[in-house]
Amino acid sequence: MTEIPASDVLDNYPHPQNSTELVGHVQAEKNFVENFTSGRFHHAWLVTGAKGVGKATFAYRAAKFLLSSASSGGLFGPPETLESDPADPAISLIKSGAHPNLAILKRQYDAKGKKLFSVIRVDDVRSLTNFFRMTAAEGSWRVVIIDTIDDMNNNAANAILKILEEPPEKTVFLLLSHTPADLLPTIRSRCRLLPLKPLKTEDLRQVLTPYMMELDSAQAAMLVSLAEGSPGKAMQLLETGGLDIFAGFLQIFRNYPRLDAEKLHGLADISARKDGENVYRTICDLYPWWISRLVRAASNDFNMNDLSAEETDIMRKMISGNSLVHWVDLWEKGNRLMAKADSINLDRKQVVLNLFLNVERMLPKK
Template sequence: MSEEGKLTPRNSANLLGHFEAEKTLLESYNSGRMHHAWLITGPRGIGKATLAYRFARFLLKHGQSGGADEVDSLFGDALPTVEPDSLTIDPDDPVFRRISASAHADLMTIEREFDEKKNRFKGVIGVDRVRGVGAFLGKTSAEGGWRVVIIDAADEMNRNSANAVLKVLEEPPAQAVLLLLAHNPGRLLPTIRSRCRTLTLNTLDDDTLVKLMADHAPDSSPEEALGLSKLAEGSFGRTLSLYEEGGLDLYNELTRLLSTLPQLDVEALHKLGDKMSRAGADEAFRTLGDLLCWWLGRLISQGARGKTSGLGLNESDDALMLRISQNADVNKLMDVWSKAGSLFDQAISGNLDRKQAVLNSFLALEGALKR
């Protein structure tokens, strides 16, 4: 369970920017012939899990009027005759509170397991995490309504766990719903994708992200929120994470160092490396790696498409990218982008010193600019 008071998809009452997706789910429910499995896709942090929990609350609240004796062998026949016009459930509702407290008997959530020894989440969802899904969905509902399983994220399942879920999808129980979230649906088995109805969420626009930041990070200024939203490229989760990690200040430090190219300020580079190697700087180091790769990706995009504006946060960023792109081959920049990502990953996994990862990444970029 998350820390008390912290915003999580499980306890978020509101969802902005995905009206059409909510409308699709609601219309499907009201039709009386709702699909047994939904594949909710889109980039990380745009609201997939928030939508899934929102729909789960709705089903577990409104589905109680459909008893088991009203259901036949086809999925989704027991639906209320009064059609709800919104997925919204009051935060004070008992169903909302129980789901928020991970205490609803008819909801199962599957996520990656946290490795206490390594102090991080495991890389995949193993078969032990999904083994009970079939049995859970096969039981009679504890509250006389629906049973719901949320898998976050389905594209993180290994092959054994994916096959276990596939078996459930092949013979779906009545009045049960699987909500599979996927950041990269192409990683899923084609047979899983074919048995789900896909619901694709779009990235959020800057105005929506600024509104969300005003609600969930009221200490942030509109200008800061706008800058962070551009770095996050439409992901609220990413925007909030960058805010909590001082992402805008870190980005400004990054671009100040990059502005010294083609001859890096070695003293400033070492200071940045020392800062990232300190105890407690794990998340800042991860954020720096993400920002560097984001910046390099935009730089490569400029070189490939000849774009000269709108790639950075402001005109100064655009000018820096233009200057550097004019002095580097796109293929060399792609090599640097790949190398930097690998170096930061190695350091995060503990196989490389963090300062060395910083030094080597920036020096690789410097080397790519020398003729």
């Protein structure tokens, strides 16, 4: 029997519900616990931060705390962290996805279309009705994790807003968001904001060390640099061969403003193969991200000290030859092309070629 894919799973890496620790977010955890012990615990939390920074891990850690005996404190007074006893019965139920007081809203699998839905639908939100009807044990909490609120369509967002306006008793909502500015203002106003910042380099290395055993020192340094404080992004790069693809980017731009046509066509050919979907998607993730990184460097909003010598040299050549507006226009043009490609199913090879050739086409006319 084929396993149904999920929107919050990355092959070969632990699911956030199975994580035993949260690295680098001590202040966020402290703020949550202090609010919990204040006697005025907020019912809805908007947990924000870059994709892969640890929002889901935080949410499951908070759920384990609230649904286990940890939330009741101990012999030495109120709890000071979200740490819970791994032997607590609630923890094994959460890890197996079977805890009756925990509901997870995420994009579901479309059996007819044989792929994940692109959004969280209003029917997914309505499914909470039965969850709220269930009788919880006396004094216990209910927890709803929405991963992510960004994925909700308008009808679903309005439906969750109505619930947030009149929340069920002793229910905590953990809304995860990569782009909180795009949410309905009324949803943001119902939530207490809890931002998770990118991990410091030493914390990021601590998280990634078990997964970098087969990398040499240069590859490990590149992975840490590309991740920009996001463990999830680093793991995604490892899973999809992102390090090799990025190395290909640098080879293509090595002699900028002249692109390496052979390397470019080689990368485009791989993305166009029948088994090249993941390569194509990784290119579509890396390209706009790297151009935005270039924009930040051009605007003096980015420290290039952590970059490899090769990437630094390429960036400096590109920045010196063109204005900041030039690179912003290129970023916007690339995003429009990729959106169009998804909407009308453009040829993957041609999309990849155009992304890179746009760099040449937008060079200032002499």
